[in-house]
Amino acid sequence: MDLGHGIGLGSRMPLVGIVFGHMFFGFLAALSEGFSLGWLFLGFGQGLHPY
Numbered sequence: 001m002d003l004g005h006g007i008g009l010g011s012r013m014p015l016v017g018i019v020f021g022h023m024f025f026g027f028l029a030a031l032s033e034g035f036s037l038g039w040l041f042l043g044f045g046q047g048l049h050p051y
Helices: 014-033 037-048
Strands: none
16 A cells, blocks of 8 residues: 555655655645645545545
8 A cells, every 4th residue: 555656755655655645736736726725625625525
């Protein structure tokens, strides 16, 4: 269960990989949305809402 493997750091530090992955995708969402809400929705809404 190595979620951060694609990042490279995950193989040695799973937690770091997961955190960076979450921040990275959240950052991309914020960029595409143009608002910090994109980061919030991706970070928190992902596990709370099926959509």
